[in-house]
Amino acid sequence: MAKLDKILDYSLKGKTYPVKNAEQAILNANPTYLKDDWEKSCFKNLKSNVRKHYARRQNRKCAYCRITISPDGSGNAIEHIVPRIKKPQWMFVQHNLSIACINCNSSKGVENTMMQHENNYGHSPNHCPTDTNEFKIFNPHFDKWSDHFEIQDEFFLVPKPNTKGPDTYKLCNLHRYIIVLDYIDELNVRKKSFKSITKRLRKEKRPHVKEQLELAKESILEMIENN
Ligand SMILES: [Zn+2]
Structure with missing residues (x-):
């Protein structure tokens, strides 16, 4: 029988969405300051590409619970590891994005996921941490899932x-x-x-x-x- 932990243990390391020049130009012309800037129509294509990219790179599994999501990510949430209400300026930072199932995404909600209070980090997209130690919870871009979770009794x-597993689980x-x-x-x-x-x-x-x-x-x- 296939071992589940092997199937679920994909990594997003080095697999961020390669933002196209035209998309970057839109981002440069439309800096984001509010969480609802996410809904602006100018970002529609970019979001659709991001969704498809991560759904595929994540082997069609949620970033956290690893249940199966749709092949193109439709019906699933584009997940902000650091919630966009906390850092609206980071909403298109690629290592802050993944695809999560609706339940993980909504349970996680607007909680701070960084080690320090969000005000201790700068606002510019360049300040979005790239060090796994800056995150309280499992981060699919920097962490190996099997270091934080395991499958017991088959499923x-x-x-x-003593990993990020317990906090993420909660x-x-x-x-x-x-x-x-x-x-x-x-x-x-x-x-x-x-x-x-x-x-x-x-x-x-x-x-x-x-x-x-x-x-x-x-x-x-x-x-x-x-x-
Ligand atoms: Zn999930």
């Missing part, structure tokens, strides 16, 4: 202690049952998974995780019955 996502709510379901689909091991989830449920003490595992179990049962 359970677990953060590695911020993005990575205990969601749909992550388990997506991994199971990736492995095509639905029937077998039912037993593993039941086993996992027995030793799980945290109510909020238990609740999500119950939902996963229900959905698996449904999928098995539908097939």
Whole structure:
């Protein structure tokens, strides 16, 4: 059977979107100061290219939870690792961008993701950190996913202690049952998974995780019955 951690462990290192000259000219002519500048029509093509680029480079997996996203990123969020409300000037800095599933993107919300308060960093796009140590959470451009997360018992996502994993797990709510379901689909091991989830449920003490595992179990049962 394919090992899930291998499938999920892509990296964006050195794979930022190569902004075209025409796109750079638009960016130069339209500096961003407010989070809603993101919606300006002049950025439409650039955003569409960015979305496709990262969806492909990310092996069609969310930057954080690594569930499957659409091949062109449609329906998925262009994720700002440092939220654009914190640093609107950085909204098109390529190493601040990736594609995330809607759930990771909205759970992460507008929290500060840098080690220091955002005011301690300059506003210009050049001040967006390129050092992984400046980030509290996992950064798909600088970090190796498998250094921060692991897959236990074939398809359970677990953060590695003393890494950025635990903070990312918390911020993005990575205990969601749909992550388990997506991994199971990736492995095509639905029937077998039912037993593993039941086993996992027995030793799980945290109510909020238990609740999500119950939902996963229900959905698996449904999928098995539908097939
Ligand atoms: Zn996600």
